[in-house]
Amino acid sequence: MEQNPLDPLERFKAISPAEYKAEREGAAKPPAPDLDLGKENAAVETPKTRTPEEEQKLQSQRGGYTSDISRRGEMEKEGKEWRVTDKGFETLVPKAKEEMERDLASRKTEEVVEAEAGKEVLDEELKNAYFEWQDLERKAKKSFADQHDSLWDAALAAKEKYHQLLIEKSGVTEKGKPFYLPEEMAPEGGPQKYNLERLEKVVAMELDLQKEYEKRASTESKEAPGIFKKLWHNYSKIPKSTRIALGVGIATGAFIFTGGAAGLWAVGAYGGAKLARSLVGGFVAGWAYKGLDKFVAPFVDRAAKKNIEKIKQEQAEILNDIRISGVQKELLFAKENMIREYARIARQKQRINIEKALIAGALGVGASFLAEPTYEYLSEKFSGGGAVSPESFGRGVPPAGSEVAGVPPIAGKTAEALADKYSKTISQGGNLWKATRGIAERMGMSNPDFNDAWRDSYVYIPEKEGVFHISEVDLVHPGAKVIYDPDSKIFMVEGERMGTARDLYDALVREGKPIPHRLEEMFGQKPSVVGAAEIPVETSPVRPFDQLPVEAPESPKAPTFTELEAGYPGADAEKFISERLASINVDSDYYEQIKNSKVKDLLKIRKGTFWDLFQHLNDETAGRVDIYSEWKLASLVKAELKNLLPFVEDKTIDEALKIAAQNRNLIK
Amino acid sequence: MNKAVQDYLSKNIIAELGLENVPPKRMEEILLAFGEIIQGRINIRVLDELSETDKDEFDKLLGSETKPETLDAFLKSKIPDLDNLVGQVIADTKQELVEKAKILGA
Numbered sequence: 001m002e003q004n005p006l007d008p009l010e011r012f013k014a015i016s017p018a019e020y021k022a023e024r025e026g027a028a029k030p031p032a033p034d035l036d037l038g039k040e041n042a043a044v045e046t047p048k049t050r051t052p053e054e055e056q057k058l059q060s061q062r063g064g065y066t067s068d069i070s071r072r073g074e075m076e077k078e079g080k081e082w083r084v085t086d087k088g089f090e091t092l093v094p095k096a097k098e099e100m101e102r103d104l105a106s107r108k109t110e111e112v113v114e115a116e117a118g119k120e121v122l123d124e125e126l127k128n129a130y131f132e133w134q135d136l137e138r139k140a141k142k143s144f145a146d147q148h149d150s151l152w153d154a155a156l157a158a159k160e161k162y163h164q165l166l167i168e169k170s171g172v173t174e175k176g177k178p179f180y181l182p183e184e185m186a187p188e189g190g191p192q193k194y195n196l197e198r199l200e201k202v203v204a205m206e207l208d209l210q211k212e213y214e215k216r217a218s219t220e221s222k223e224a225p226g227i228f229k230k231l232w233h234n235y236s237k238i239p240k241s242t243r244i245a246l247g248v249g250i251a252t253g254a255f256i257f258t259g260g261a262a263g264l265w266a267v268g269a270y271g272g273a274k275l276a277r278s279l280v281g282g283f284v285a286g287w288a289y290k291g292l293d294k295f296v297a298p299f300v301d302r303a304a305k306k307n308i309e310k311i312k313q314e315q316a317e318i319l320n321d322i323r324i325s326g327v328q329k330e331l332l333f334a335k336e337n338m339i340r341e342y343a344r345i346a347r348q349k350q351r352i353n354i355e356k357a358l359i360a361g362a363l364g365v366g367a368s369f370l371a372e373p374t375y376e377y378l379s380e381k382f383s384g385g386g387a388v389s390p391e392s393f394g395r396g397v398p399p400a401g402s403e404v405a406g407v408p409p410i411a412g413k414t415a416e417a418l419a420d421k422y423s424k425t426i427s428q429g430g431n432l433w434k435a436t437r438g439i440a441e442r443m444g445m446s447n448p449d450f451n452d453a454w455r456d457s458y459v460y461i462p463e464k465e466g467v468f469h470i471s472e473v474d475l476v477h478p479g480a481k482v483i484y485d486p487d488s489k490i491f492m493v494e495g496e497r498m499g500t501a502r503d504l505y506d507a508l509v510r511e512g513k514p515i516p517h518r519l520e521e522m523f524g525q526k527p528s529v530v531g532a533a534e535i536p537v538e539t540s541p542v543r544p545f546d547q548l549p550v551e552a553p554e555s556p557k558a559p560t561f562t563e564l565e566a567g568y569p570g571a572d573a574e575k576f577i578s579e580r581l582a583s584i585n586v587d588s589d590y591y592e593q594i595k596n597s598k599v600k601d602l603l604k605i606r607k608g609t610f611w612d613l614f615q616h617l618n619d620e621t622a623g624r625v626d627i628y629s630e631w632k633l634a635s636l637v638k639a640e641l642k643n644l645l646p647f648v649e650d651k652t653i654d655e656a657l658k659i660a661a662q663n664r665n666l667i668k
Numbered sequence: 669m670n671k672a673v674q675d676y677l678s679k680n681i682i683a684e685l686g687l688e689n690v691p692p693k694r695m696e697e698i699l700l701a702f703g704e705i706i707q708g709r710i711n712i713r714v715l716d717e718l719s720e721t722d723k724d725e726f727d728k729l730l731g732s733e734t735k736p737e738t739l740d741a742f743l744k745s746k747i748p749d750l751d752n753l754v755g756q757v758i759a760d761t762k763q764e765l766v767e768k769a770k771i772l773g774a
Contacts, residue, residue, distance in 0.1 A: 138712070138713075138716060141713075141716075142716065163767070163768070163771055166768065166771065167771055199685065199698070199769050200694070200697070200698060202765070202768050202769055203698055203701045203702065203705070203765070204701065206701075206705055206764075206765065206768070207701050207704055207705050207708075210704075210705050210708040210709065211708065213708075213712070214708050214711065214712060217712055217715070226727065226731075227715065227723060227726065227727045227730065228711055228715075230727065230730040230731060231707075231711050231730065232707075232711075234730070235704075235707050247698075247699030247700060247701075247702045247703040250702070250703070250706060250758055250762070251680070251681050251682050251699060251702055251762070
């Protein structure tokens with residue numbers, strides 16, 4: 001570092017207290033070096049006696065100093081200037097030195113850290129390979145016809161070498177490449193995160209290499225060494241949102257720069273353009289990366305198009321230098337919420353059955369979305385009761401209000417027949433508990449009566465062959481009607497088979513149906529069948545979504561591996577697997593997409609909170625992830641490959657199934 | 669501009685790399701880095717095309733309070749094929765990033 005002779009700290013660093021003192025004392029003449037202001041020949045002023053008035057005036061002028069020496073005696077006045085005293089030298093210099101050492105040490109540490117960080121990202125060999133490739137490519141681009149081909153060949157070879165080195169350095173092998181799973185399929189952090197992090201490293205490394213390369217190019221450019229710096233300075237002045245938007249526009253191909261836009265980018269000054277301010281700066285950035293997968297979706301109907309046209313007209317004037325084409329042109333102007341709305345409708349039409357199956361099946365207790373207005377669309381058809389078998393959804397869902405096929409009313413009552421004065425329709429944001437409390441208040445029902453009615457209200461769910469307390473199953477959704485039946489003194493939900501536990505028990509006995517375990521315990525008859533998974537009885541309608549139950553896997557009606565084995569005595573694993581997948585309705589094309597994901601990642605789908613599931617169902621999955629297939633596959637693996645799980649957890653799904661097919665004697 | 673370049677310019681590499689659902693904050697960082705990579709490459713390519721005298725002139729223009737439009741006009745007068753050059757750089761960069769990401773299984 002270049003030393004400043006006038007810098008007092010540098011002076012302190014260079015001289016010891018003894019030397020300084022000697023210098024001061026030894027120089028009769030000498031004006032000691034003025035450490036504060038660097039004036040070497042300040043005149044010595046002889047102290048004089050002052051009147052009290054003069055002292056007061058001086059004190060006022062000097063901010064508290066009442067003489068030519070500071071209060072702590074560290075500074076004194078010589079001539080017109082202040083300087084450090086012996087005492088000051090003893091106290092201040094060590095402090096200053098210490099500070100300087102600290103500063104130097106921290107600077108060194110930063111340099112080391114920076115250097116090491118650079119080393120980590122930029123391997124020298126890799127950097128040279130990159131430079132070689134870039135150099136050759138630049139030459140090839142500028143070459144004339146006679147050497148054009150040979151230069152391009154060399155550039156391509158250099159590129160290949162660089163890529164090979166990249167693979168070696170990163171330790172990635174072809175075999176070890178992980179399969180990409182979208183985030184929502186691995187909510188606990190799995191392959192998706194892994195892949196994203198790797199991509200981020202790729203981008204960061206590319207950027208570092210780029211900058212290193214530019215640094216070298218800048219050094220070579222003798223005539224205009226600062227030109228890169230100026231270009232980057234221009235670029236850095238572009239607002240962040242615009243820079244993001246530029247990235248979005250280019251990465252998605254949403255717009256292609258022509259004319260002025262290209263030139264503006266070339267001079268690193270895109271942010272100055274009216275285009276950037278008015279269009280790119282906010283609109284695209286705010287929208288694009290949230291809904292990219294909607295680009296090609298045919299969700300935009302007439303109403304949306306009408307609005308798009310209107311916005312297009314408003315924006316037309318500033319679009320002179322941007323060319324946009326096809327569907328992207330329309331969607332570029334579509335507001336995000338509009339796209340989401342139509343995505344929602346499309347998904348509702350196409351996938352509602354699967355989603356309902358997933359909800360009901362995966363939760364094992366059924367679902368409604370009382371407090372989830374965003375998902376109210378599910379309620380439009382959802383009336384089949386909470387615990388509906390996933391199998392039934394795959395084959396169509398009973399329409400709202402209809403009875404479940406083949407299940408007669410058990411307690412002989414349906415809520416529809418009861419008087420409206422005892423009913424309440426659940427409002428948006430409301431729930432079953434509030435509705436029943438509302439009815440009780442309207443009727444003037446006492447608390448003990450209400451408690452009895454609440455306690456005695458049960459529902460029979462034929463698909464689960466079980467009886468559940470009203471609080472255990474979320475049967476209702478906004479718009480559903482809750483009714484109090486004064487005869488049986490219970491609450492009912494319109495469309496559901498309900499009664500007291502005793503009513504339900506008697507009806508089942510009468511009809512010769514299996515008696516659920518709970519009813520058997522309550523009324524003493526030996527159960528002929530064990531009902532659905534037992535769920536703890538709640539005394540208030542707590543939503544059961546806080547944590548997804550990891551329930552026992554379903555018992556598929558499709559043949560099991562063991563059953564299929566009879567038909568496949570040989571080792572035809574491929575055929576065996578394809579038959580098995582077909583039997584559980586897993587589409588072969590979709591299986592091709594996911595077969596290389598790990599078994600352990602597939603099993604994660606069943607774990608996690610309700611919100612994990614919620615994410616499965618959000619807009620982002622529409623049309624892209626077949627949750628139902630993955631869920632079926634997970635169930636299959638959990639149930640039928642149970643004995644092999646320790647061996648296959650780290651395998652891909654496909655490998656696991658093949659192992660299972662070849663070792664059928666070991667599987668369930 | 670040839671068709672291969674045009675194809676890559678209009679390609680959605682966010683979708684191709686399966687990044688649609690990347691959290692916005694991380695996506696922002698990737699997009700910023702992406703923009704910088706492009707900017708850096710354009711810088712080098714553009715300067716490659718200028719003679720030393722033109723570079724000096726361009727340097728002076730950059731150092732003054734010249735409007736972007738003037739800079740743009742200057743570059744276009746010196747590099748008539750500027751649009752194609754920028755397009756080519758963008759397309760190449762997109763292609764390379766996708767290649768690299770795929771090579772590394774990202």
